[in-house]
Amino acid sequence: MRKVLGKAFFERKTALVAQALLGKFLVRKIGGKVVREMITEVEAYIGPHDLASHASKGRTTRTEIMFGEAGTLYIYFVYGMYWMLNVVTEGKNYPAAILIRSTENYKGPGVLTRELKIDGKLNGQRLGKSSGLWIESDLKIENSKLKIHRSARIGVSYAGKIWSKKLLNYKILSSSNT
DNA sequence: AGCAAGATCGGT
DNA sequence: CCGATCTTGCTG
Numbered sequence: 001m002r003k004v005l006g007k008a009f010f011e012r013k014t015a016l017v018a019q020a021l022l023g024k025f026l027v028r029k030i031g032g033k034v035v036r037e038m039i040t041e042v043e044a045y046i047g048p049h050d051l052a053s054h055a056s057k058g059r060t061t062r063t064e065i066m067f068g069e070a071g072t073l074y075i076y077f078v079y080g081m082y083w084m085l086n087v088v089t090e091g092k093n094y095p096a097a098i099l100i101r102s103t104e105n106y107k108g109p110g111v112l113t114r115e116l117k118i119d120g121k122l123n124g125q126r127l128g129k130s131s132g133l134w135i136e137s138d139l140k141i142e143n144s145k146l147k148i149h150r151s152a153r154i155g156v157s158y159a160g161k162i163w164s165k166k167l168l169n170y171k172i173l174s175s176s177n178t
Numbered sequence: 179a180g181c182a183a184g185a186t187c188g189g190t
Numbered sequence: 191c192c193g194a195t196c197t198t199g200c201t202g
Contacts, residue, residue, distance in 0.1 A: 045185075061198085079184060081195055081196080084185060086185085101185085111187075155185055156185060
């Protein structure tokens with residue numbers, strides 16, 4: 001049985017939501033087709049002091065969305081080529097989001113968005129069927145049975161001694177179900 | 179107005 | 191390791 005995750009799921013502590021997202025399914029509707037991909041790696045960006053997070057620069061045109069409602073899509077362009085897919089977490093005015101880095105078939109955040117046709121047009125929209133992009137749980141997959149590995153976030157060496165080393169990258173090592 | 183850097187990727 | 195490629199935010 002499947003269930004679409006709503007605002008309440010994302011309106012919790014970001015580290016908690018990050019772990020909970022592993023084993024969930026990212027669903028993308030492209031034309032008439034629906035693609036379902038199990039999320040295998042995510043990264044948390046938490047609060048106004050996290051130097052790895054865009055939000056550490058405060059409210060700007062770009063970061064405003066991170067200060068918004070849980071479940072909102074934060075999608076930005078990097079390196080002149082790739083779109084990064086994030087979901088806003090926690091309460092309003094507290095900037096936090098989770099970067100969806102990989103799914104079973106798509107390794108890496110840039111590849112993921114390229115293959116699922118996700119770009120800036122979705123920036124600021126709510127995760128959900130109306131935007132054609134949502135996340136579902138599948139009761140067959142029990143998150144508690146997943147082996148999860150935490151490590152430092154990727155590509156954030158600019159974030160200083162403390163923040164570049166926080167163990168906010170979460171990935172599935174293996175699972176006893178599926 | 180100009181500039182440096184970037185939550186990446188694929189090829190050497 | 192290196193280049194591709196372009197938006198963003200900061201400086202002046």
